Amino acid sequence: MATTLVVVSLLTLIILGARLIKYFGLAAQGNLDVSILFSIIGFRLPEFLILILPLGFFIALMLVFGRLYVDHEMAVLNGSGVSKHGLARLLIPTSIAFLIAHMLLLTWISPWGLRQFYQLYSTQSVRAGFDLVRPQEFIQAGSYTIYAGSLSQDRKNLKDIFIYQRADRDSRPDTMILAKEATRIETSDSGASVVDLIQGRRYEIYPTTAKYTKTEFQSYRIRIQSDKEARYSSNEVEGLTMSTLWAGRENPVVLSELGWRIFMPFSMFVALILAVGLSEVTPRQGRYIRLFPAILIFASMVVCLIAIKTRMSKGEVGVWAYPAVLLFYAIFGAIFSRKQKFAPKIKKRIQRARS
Structure with a gap:
């Protein structure tokens, strides 16, 4: 958990730094009031954590399991009758804790923050016309x-x-x-x-x-x-409450957001399954050798979920696509974690077939 918090904090600082540069640019152009910069960042922080938290948890699992292999602790544990799958079972309560935190972010905290952000931004867009006026400069407001x-x-x-x-x-x-x-x-x-x-x-x-x-x-x-007040009304599905989404689930756009909020937290369990199989290294290899490829695999899962959200909003796929992607990566991780058992059997069958 400590490693997860460190990784999440680092990734959050990187994302916030990029966002601050963008908002400072808008403020320098006169399109944003400097006094509300940090309020905007605070309201949008939960939205950033929706993608950062699963990735941070996965990276932390990779680092911790990798260190167990490099420091020979995993060999000692295996010799004592504790397998890597046994360690994974011990991490299930931690995964559930992160799943609940992620679910709260998706269903309550992030939509509330987005609603506050839209309200603040639409109100500021009206005031900006005169509050941000500087002598002998053209200012655009809507x-x-x-x-x-x-x-x-x-x-x-x-x-x-x-x-x-x-x-x-x-x-x-x-x-x-x-x-x-x-x-x-x-x-x-x-x-x-x-x-x-x-x-x-x-x-x-x-x-x-x-x-x-x-x-x-x-x-x-x-x-x-203000001409932005109508834009940031109930049409912004990412800021709608769960009850509102459920009432309008017949709409493909609303259904895509509803499915995203329901199934995305289960990526925590998929992260645990993938980390068990992808983190296995030898002491000579070092624990970082598989970190980058593993991040790409986990990121590809998140990209697939985001793509499904976009396709669902256009009515091209159903809500079943969310659990299908999660199940596919979970099965891939489970098979990869069993490679030590499967590889010798497959090798023997190939040798028998050749003979």
């Missing part, structure tokens, strides 16, 4: 492009404003607004920003034609609504 010549310290008063809004349909015109000053209005609605524009002009532009309309105003109030 369908809006915003520019300010200068702004006050509290970011409520802006000078020399330019706002361009793309139309949501081809038949509707784009909107361009030029104003000398803008003042933000505090509202209880967290899904929109309300701004009063002073002394400006409003243009309605049809990009494919020379047609446009112009309106001058002394005061004009604009309400910028």
